[in-house]
Amino acid sequence: MSTDTPDPRLADISVSHNPQRSRYEILDGDTVVGHADYRDGEGTRRVFVHTEVDENYGGLGLAGRLVKFALDDVAAHDGRIVPVCPYVARYVAEHHEYDTIVDRPEGTHETQ
Template identity: 70%
Template sequence: MSTDAPDPRLANITVAHAPDRHRYELRDGDTVIGFTQYRTRSGSDSRRVFVHTEVDPAYGGLGLAGRLVEFALDDVAAAGDRIVPVCPYVAKYLRTHHNYDHLVDWPEARQ
């Protein structure tokens, strides 16, 4: 027997930009349960270089990393900035979500 009841771990999940920490955060109530960290590069175009993403393993398998990254990328797009995916998770997400293609500056391969 299967159930379509929502996972109770999702009840209080929010996503927000924490610019003072240079990251976007997943929160369960007041507790940070995940984040995607970035550096800002200014120049002719402002770029957010995404360097690391993580979600508490207790919340694994709920699609929260994708929800977090989508929120972050939508925010970058709304600001008119460029995206540089150094973080492997952000890069993987962008390879399957092509609506951001026009904003992505892929980093050169490290040698």
Template identity: 50%
Template sequence: MAPISIRNNPDRLRYEVLDGDLAIGQAAYVDDGEGRRIFYHTVIDEDYGGQGLAGRLAAQALDETVAAGLMIVPVCPYIKNYLGKHTQYADNIQKPTPALLTVLNNALARRTRR
């Protein structure tokens, strides 16, 4: 097994957990263009479960989001749960609103039409 790494892949709008060059997990997001990053799906390949990779992924994704000056909009259940346990992000969270959910839905619809 190669060293596990985590990187932001802005072309694919996701943070990725990599085993060498193989993507084994992700935290997908949409940026709304107004200073908010909407996290909507987090997953780790079941073969890599139980290693704390989802927590490492969430921490890096959220730390980099805050460092970039963006607000965190948690739609993904994993990210919501993680934020509930890690209060250091409290000042950087914006609850999802109907308008932000529309931004997310529109962005996802555009991606599926490609």
């Protein structure tokens, strides 16, 4: 029997798109505990500008889960990703499966 007990804070976690608020949200039940904000850019571009997760949920990998959901949604709709948010920029730099749909923000250089 495994001694790994899942963190009880993960029991009711879900991720959804809230286009009315131009963001993807991670929820604990009905409570939003994090979000990845975007603005629609030119054509099919979705410009990610900010990501945050409630500090009480820190260390659970929720930011990564949220951003993966958001980027997969953009990809599923034949969109393009513009990572202005530092977290999203780092995420796409480490996850090369998104390389073909990433547009670098104008006036910036490659991220770390």
